[in-house]
Amino acid sequence: MLEITNLHASVGDKPILKGLTLSVPAGEVHAIMGPNGAGKSTLSNVLGGKPGYEVTAGSVTFRGEDLLALEPHERAAKGLFLGFQYPVEIPGVSNVQFLRESLNAQRKARGEEPLSGGEFLKLAKDKAGLLKMDMEMLKRQVNVGFSGGEKKRAEMVQMGILDPAFAVLDETDSGLDIDALRIVGAGINAIMRAPDKAVLLITHYQRLLDVVKPDKVSILAGGRIVETGGPELALRLEAEGYDAVMA
Amino acid sequence: MTLATLPTRRDEAWRYADMDGLARLGVAALDQWQAIDVPAGESVTRCLVVGSDAPELHRFRVTLGEGATAAFFVTNAGGDYTRVEVEVRLAKGAHFEFGGVTIGGAGVTREFVTQVVHAEPEATSNQTVRAVHWAGATGNFLGEIKVARHAQKTDAAQDFKGLLLEAGASANAVPQLEIFADDVKCAHGATVGALEEAARFYMMARGLDPATAQRLLVQAFIGDAFVALEDEAERETLLDAALAALEGAKL
Numbered sequence: 001m002l003e004i005t006n007l008h009a010s011v012g013d014k015p016i017l018k019g020l021t022l023s024v025p026a027g028e029v030h031a032i033m034g035p036n037g038a039g040k041s042t043l044s045n046v047l048g049g050k051p052g053y054e055v056t057a058g059s060v061t062f063r064g065e066d067l068l069a070l071e072p073h074e075r076a077a078k079g080l081f082l083g084f085q086y087p088v089e090i091p092g093v094s095n096v097q098f099l100r101e102s103l104n105a106q107r108k109a110r111g112e113e114p115l116s117g118g119e120f121l122k123l124a125k126d127k128a129g130l131l132k133m134d135m136e137m138l139k140r141q142v143n144v145g146f147s148g149g150e151k152k153r154a155e156m157v158q159m160g161i162l163d164p165a166f167a168v169l170d171e172t173d174s175g176l177d178i179d180a181l182r183i184v185g186a187g188i189n190a191i192m193r194a195p196d197k198a199v200l201l202i203t204h205y206q207r208l209l210d211v212v213k214p215d216k217v218s219i220l221a222g223g224r225i226v227e228t229g230g231p232e233l234a235l236r237l238e239a240e241g242y243d244a245v246m247a
Numbered sequence: 248m249t250l251a252t253l254p255t256r257r258d259e260a261w262r263y264a265d266m267d268g269l270a271r272l273g274v275a276a277l278d279q280w281q282a283i284d285v286p287a288g289e290s291v292t293r294c295l296v297v298g299s300d301a302p303e304l305h306r307f308r309v310t311l312g313e314g315a316t317a318a319f320f321v322t323n324a325g326g327d328y329t330r331v332e333v334e335v336r337l338a339k340g341a342h343f344e345f346g347g348v349t350i351g352g353a354g355v356t357r358e359f360v361t362q363v364v365h366a367e368p369e370a371t372s373n374q375t376v377r378a379v380h381w382a383g384a385t386g387n388f389l390g391e392i393k394v395a396r397h398a399q400k401t402d403a404a405q406d407f408k409g410l411l412l413e414a415g416a417s418a419n420a421v422p423q424l425e426i427f428a429d430d431v432k433c434a435h436g437a438t439v440g441a442l443e444e445a446a447r448f449y450m451m452a453r454g455l456d457p458a459t460a461q462r463l464l465v466q467a468f469i470g471d472a473f474v475a476l477e478d479e480a481e482r483e484t485l486l487d488a489a490l491a492a493l494e495g496a497k498l
């Protein structure tokens with residue numbers, strides 16, 4: 001579903017990704033772990049198309065198409081969802097308005113009929129319930145006044161509503177307490193565990209992987225994938241640390 | 248009194264004006280003041296969309312009786328030089344509310360000029376102006392607040408924010424406070440900035456095209472100016488007129 005080949009990317013003049021190759025087929029949850037500064041967030045930003053990240057070599061193919069040739073909103077309409085490490089506050093815009101416009105923009109790009117206000121609210125209520133989030137919060141401004149944990153939960157509600165084929169989740173577990181972590185993990189499973197979907201899960205910790213059991217685990221270090229294995233690789237990292245495992 | 252000649256840029260109140268636009272208006276336009284007298288205890292709300300393709304000047308002279316209220320809400324758009332002036336005199340316990348949006352590109356100049364005179368005690372005023380410009384256009388807010396010596400417990404606030412969608416556009420805020428009483432609150436704030444790139448990317452990552460993302464962000468930005476307007480239909484009219492002016496703006 002997602003094929004990354006020899007990807008090189010820079011921020012400003014600084015090369016961050018240096019020949020990253022990774023393949024994530026449909027039906028797979030692939031966890032990416034790695035030390036600070038390895039390029040994990042750069043990978044997710046390059047996949048999302050964030051301005052300021054320049055791809056200098058390599059390719060990314062998503063569902064058979066050149067992902068890098070698409071604008072961020074076109075990537076979303078093709079089924080890519082980017083879960084932000086730091087979800088952005090948008091004062092003056094309600095979650096409901098933002099998500100309804102977003103979903104209908106995606107549907108329009110795919111040649112589907114827009115959802116009516118009633119249909120959308122029903123869907124939003126359903127997905128908010130999945131993440132145990134009060135509908136009242138969705139009527140509030142996007143992420144404004146939300147705690148760190150609420151922002152991450154709201155990201156997952158957004159993912160549920162937009163129903164992507166592929167999710168890149170950048171440290172979705174950071175800032176979550178133990179209960180919220182379970183809820184978010186269960187949400188990821190409910191929304192994304194399907195034969196025709198896949199997830200790239202960027203994380204520092206084993207805790208989330210206990211809930212969202214990954215099929216594969218890769219270590220990203222120095223801008224490239226240095227090792228790929230099964231779930232046991234994450235357990236080894238947790239026990240021994242990056243230096244020992246990569247030595 | 249009839250003005251014999253047009254003002255010049257040396258006049259403080261016309262410092263940022265479009266003098267060519269003013270010349271096209273002609274000297275006669277300067278004499279056209281609309282007087283609004285609000286008797287004690289009563290209230291008046293005026294909503295105005297300025298938006299023709301000719302230069303426009305609207306001048307209001309408002310007198311508020313004891314405990315009276317006047318509220319003005321204006322979308323200042325259109326194809327040429329536009330200027331809306333409001334002079335208000337408040338009696339005891341009166342309230343003046345002003346919400347204005349200047350929006351436009353194509354090198355136009357748009358202005359709000361207010362003079363709020365707190366002539367007696369315990370009157371309140373609140374002014375919120377938002378300016379959104381691009382393509383060499385300019386938005387100006389010249390706001391003067393005068394508090395008379397015995398007008399104690401005056402509470403006056405003025406808030407200006409400018410959003411410039413590209414380099415070359417400008418916004419000028421000129422707050423002038425003249426306070427002779429000692430037990431008053433007079434607040435003013437002015438900021439000018441660009442659209443937040445992080446918010447724009449976040450919205451695009453959810454599927455919104457750049458124009459829709461910009462429209463939502465601008466809508467949220469200018470919404471502050473019309474928060475105090477309770478009539479939802481009027482509020483929609485003012486917002487729609489402003490957002491219509493945004494079509495074709497720089498992305």
